[in-house]
Amino acid sequence: MSTAVIPYISESHPVTGVTNSKLGTWCFLASEVMLFGGLFSAYVLLRTGTLEWPHGKELLNVPLATVNTLVLITSSVTMVMSWASLVMKSLSRYRFFMGLTILLGLAFLVVKAFEYGHKFQHHLFPSTGTFYAVYFTLTGLHGLHVLGGILVNLYFLVPGSRLWRTNPEQFTGRIECAGLYWHFVDLVWIFLFPVLYLL
Amino acid sequence: MSALSHGGIRRHVRSYIGVFAALAVLTLVTVAVSNLRLAFFFAIAAALLIAVVKASLVAGFFMHLAFERVIIFVLLFFTFLFFLALLILPALS
Known part of the structure; x- marks a missing residue:
């Protein structure tokens, strides 16, 4: 049995100047822009197509969402610090910051669950109206992305980190790519927060 | 970014702290601006402008786009x- 070796994982490809892993991650993120972009476009169209649109701040919990925004921003800092720790050759510091990133991601989801629970208690569902349909779809899809990121980060915190002993450079590259995804999810929230809660 | 020197990464780490502070302040600013009861057009313009600045900071520094x-x-x-x-x-x- 022959093993296929993917070239240019840790060293830059001579044509593109970046590693294949990084280029692949950015292509994936480009497709994610299309996914969220389509829904964002639907939001704009639905909103401009109606005579009345409720103010997000009168229906949603702005203080809670502000705290959640700060939680997600902080998790982006800890994520990039976990990568920087690997560049500085410290696996223990990497573990510390990656663990923090996962905890902050979970905290975001717990706050989100409280928000959803509160809405459900008051019988507000995606089917209640166009605003809630858009709100639950966009924040729900974003929440799934946070969950996915947490699972990937958990893998890299425990079993995936074994690669550090055999190929530290490749492991650092993986964390950089996982970071690109995590920061993208943060970036989506940076737009969702004002658009849904504040306008 | 793989060829980063030890000193280079330390400078990066310092910039992350600054970016974090800017993002936190801008989050509070965007909430404060939304309480000003601006005309709808200006409210959208202000919210999107702040969001674009925040997104640029995240992409530029955390995603290393400024050095890509x-x-x-x-x-x-x-x-x-x-x-x-x-x-x-x-x-x-």
Whole structure:
């Protein structure tokens, strides 16, 4: 049995100047822009197509969402610090910051669950109206992305980190790519927060 | 970014702290601005402007876009074009 070796994982490809892993991650993120972009476009169209649109701040919990925004921003800092720790050759510091990133991601989801629970208690569902349909779809899809990121980060915190002993450079590259995804999810929230809660 | 020197990464780490502070302040600013009861057009413009600045900080520093190769920008340029198409085409029909 022959093993296929993917070239240019840790060293830059001579044509593109970046590693294949990084280029692949950015292509994936480009497709994610299309996914969220389509829904964002639907939001704009639905909103401009109606005579009345409720103010997000009168229906949603702005203080809670502000705290959640700060939680997600902080998790982006800890994520990039976990990568920087690997560049500085410290696996223990990497573990510390990656663990923090996962905890902050979970905290975001717990706050989100409280928000959803509160809405459900008051019988507000995606089917209640166009605003809630858009709100639950966009924040729900974003929440799934946070969950996915947490699972990937958990893998890299425990079993995936074994690669550090055999190929530290490749492991650092993986964390950089996982970071690109995590920061993208943060970036989506940076737009969702004002658009849904504040306008 | 793999060829980063030890001193280089320390400078990066310092910049992350500054970016974090800026993002936190801008989050509070965008909430404060939304309480000003501006006319709808100005409210949208202000909220989107602040969001774009925040997104640029995240992409530029945390995603290292400020130090990235041309190929990534080419990719993002086309992504942006298609994103605009998604926004504009449905409105035209």
